Amino acid sequence: xxDIFSVEGINAYIRNLLEHDAPLQDIWVRGEVSNMKRAxxxxxxxTIKDSRSQLKCVMFRSHAERQHIQPNDGEAVRVxxxxxxxxxxxxxxxxxxxxxxAGGIGDLYQRFEAVKRQLEAEGLFDRxxxxxxxxxxxxxxxxxxxxxxxFRDIQNVLTRRFPxxxxxxxxxxxxxxxxxxxxxxxxxxxxxxxxxxxxxxxRGGGSIEDLWAFNDEQVARTIAMSVIPTVSGVGxxxxxxxxxxxxxxxxxxxxxxxELATPxxxxxxxxxxxxxxxxxxxxxxxxxDKTALLENANQTLRHTSxxxxxxxxxxxxxxxxERIGNQQGRFLSLLxxxxxxQMKALHAANPDALLQRxxxxxTSSDDGKIITDVADAPTGTRLTIRLxxxxxxxxxxDAQSHEQYKRTPF
Amino acid sequence: xxxxxxxPFDELSFEAAYTELxxxxxKLESGELSLDESVNLYERGRLLSLHCQxxxxxxELRIKQVNQDGSLSD
Numbered sequence: 001x002x003d004i005f006s007v008e009g010i011n012a013y014i015r016n017l018l019e020h021d022a023p024l025q026d027i028w029v030r031g032e033v034s035n036m037k038r039a040x041x042x043x044x045x046x047t048i049k050d051s052r053s054q055l056k057c058v059m060f061r062s063h064a065e066r067q068h069i070q071p072n073d074g075e076a077v078r079v080x081x082x083x084x085x086x087x088x089x090x091x092x093x094x095x096x097x098x099x100x101x102a103g104g105i106g107d108l109y110q111r112f113e114a115v116k117r118q119l120e121a122e123g124l125f126d127r128x129x130x131x132x133x134x135x136x137x138x139x140x141x142x143x144x145x146x147x148x149x150x151f152r153d154i155q156n157v158l159t160r161r162f163p164x165x166x167x168x169x170x171x172x173x174x175x176x177x178x179x180x181x182x183x184x185x186x187x188x189x190x191x192x193x194x195x196x197x198x199x200x201x202x203r204g205g206g207s208i209e210d211l212w213a214f215n216d217e218q219v220a221r222t223i224a225m226s227v228i229p230t231v232s233g234v235g236x237x238x239x240x241x242x243x244x245x246x247x248x249x250x251x252x253x254x255x256x257x258x259e260l261a262t263p264x265x266x267x268x269x270x271x272x273x274x275x276x277x278x279x280x281x282x283x284x285x286x287x288x289d290k291t292a293l294l295e296n297a298n299q300t301l302r303h304t305s306x307x308x309x310x311x312x313x314x315x316x317x318x319x320x321x322e323r324i325g326n327q328q329g330r331f332l333s334l335l336x337x338x339x340x341x342q343m344k345a346l347h348a349a350n351p352d353a354l355l356q357r358x359x360x361x362x363t364s365s366d367d368g369k370i371i372t373d374v375a376d377a378p379t380g381t382r383l384t385i386r387l388x389x390x391x392x393x394x395x396x397x398d399a400q401s402h403e404q405y406k407r408t409p410f
Numbered sequence: 411x412x413x414x415x416x417x418p419f420d421e422l423s424f425e426a427a428y429t430e431l432x433x434x435x436x437k438l439e440s441g442e443l444s445l446d447e448s449v450n451l452y453e454r455g456r457l458l459s460l461h462c463q464x465x466x467x468x469x470e471l472r473i474k475q476v477n478q479d480g481s482l483s484d
Contacts, residue, residue, distance in 0.1 A: 280452075
C-alpha cells in the first residue's frame with residue numbers, strides 16, 4: 001500500500017519535480033497567443049496554443065514592463081521562461097520572462113515602419129531639423145557600450161584623425177530589454193551636463209533584434225531633443241535604424257560616425273602650412289602694394305609739378321601771342337581807352353574830387369551824420385563843414401527849405 | 411589694433427588660434443593697413459600658425475567617462 005498524498009502535498013511534489021528539471025527552467029516555447037489578459041496589477045495572463053494543444057502562461061509585471069511588444073491574440077510568438085505549478089489550482093503553467101514575435105523580421109519590420117511613419121509625420125526627420133556639426137569638436141561624446149568593438153573602432157579613428165579631442169564616454173547597454181532606457185539616460189546625461197560638443201550614438205553590427213533598441217520610439221525622441229548635435233553609427237552599412245533617420249547625421253558604421261564628426265589632422269596640417277604661406281604672400285604683397293603706391297604718388301607729383309605747369313603756360317602764351325599778332329596792339333589800346341574812361345568815372349565819383357571842385361560836405365558835429373535836409377539842421381545845430389583843405393566848425397542861424405525858396409520870389 | 415591683450419598662446423585652443431589665423435590673413439588681404447600694421451599682423455599670424463602646428467603635433471586622444479553626477483573620470 002503506497003502513501004496517500006494530500007492534494008496540497010501532491011501538487012507540491014509535482015512542482016518540486018518540475019522545478020528540478022533543468023530544461024524546463026530555461027525554455028522557449030512557440031505558439032499563437034490567445035486569451036490575452038492584461039490585469040490591473042500589470043501582470044499578463046495568456047495562453048499559447050498550436051493546432052493541437054495549449055499552454056497557460058503568466059508574465060509578472062516586472063517582466064511585462066520590459067517587453068518591446070504588446071502581444072495580441074492570434075499573434076505568433078516565442079515565449080521564454082520556466083515551467084512550474086500554480087498549486088492553488090493544480091495547474092502547471094509557463095512563467096514567462098521574455099516574449100518575442102515569432103514572425104521575426106516580418107513583424108519587427110512592421111513595427112519599425114509604424115514608428116518610422118509616426119515620427120516622420122511629426123516632422124522629426126525633416127531636413128530643416130538637421131543641424132551642422134561643429135568644425136572642431138574638442139569633446140566628443142560617445143553613447144555606446146564601453147566593452148564593445150564599436151567603441152574601440154571609434155577610439156582608433158579619433159586617435160588617427162583628431163587626437164586634439166577628448167572622448168567623453170557615456171556608457172550604456174546597447175541590447176536587451178533594458179537597453180532603450182539605458183541609452184536614453186546616457187544621451188540625457190551628456191546633455192544635462194553639456195559634457196560634449198558632438199555626440200556619437202553607436203553600436204556594432206548584429207541581428208535586427210540586437211539593434212532593436214535603436215528603433216525604440218522613446219530613444220528616437222530623446223535623440224530628437226538632444227541639444228548636442230548627434231551622429232548615429234549603428235550596425236553595418238546596410239542596417240537602417242530609426243536612430244539613423246532622426247540623428248543630425250547618419251553614418252553607416254561606428255567608425256564612419258567618428259570620421260564624419262571630425263576633421264582630419266593631416267588635412268589640418270596641410271591647411272596650416274598653406275595659411276602660413278599665405279601669410280608671407282600677403283606681407284610681400286603689402287610691401288609691393290605700398291611700393292607701387294609710392295611710385296604712383298611720385299608720378300602724380302611729377303605730373304602736377306608747378307614747374308611743368310609754368311612751362312606749359314609759357315608755351316601757351318607764346319602760341320597765343322603769335323596768333324593774335326597785330327591785333328594785339330589794337331586790342332590793348334581799346335582796353336586802355338576803356339580803362340581810362342572807367343578811371344575818369346571813378347574819379348568823378350570820389351568825394352575828394354568833389355571837394356576839389358568846390359563842393360562841401362556838411363555833417364552834424366553831434367552825431368557825425370551827413371546833413372542833406374534842412375530839417376535835420378534846425379537853428380543852433382553845430383555843424384562840421386568839410387572842404388578840400390580842411391574843416392570848418394559852424395552853427396545854423398536860419399534854415400529855409402527849397403519849398404520856401406520857391407514861394408519867395410527872388 | 412593691438413594684439414597685446416590676446417590670450418597667452420598656451421591657453422589658446424586650436425579652434426581659436428585657427429580662426430584668428432584666418433582672420434589675420436583676411437585682414438592682410440584687405441590691403442587697408444599701414445605697413446606697420448601689416449608687419450605686426452604678420453608676426454601675430456606667424457606665431458598663431460606655429461601654435462596650431464605644435465598643438466597638432468603634440469595632440470594625444472584622451473578618454474574620459476561622464477558619471478551620473480556629471481563629473482568626469484578617466
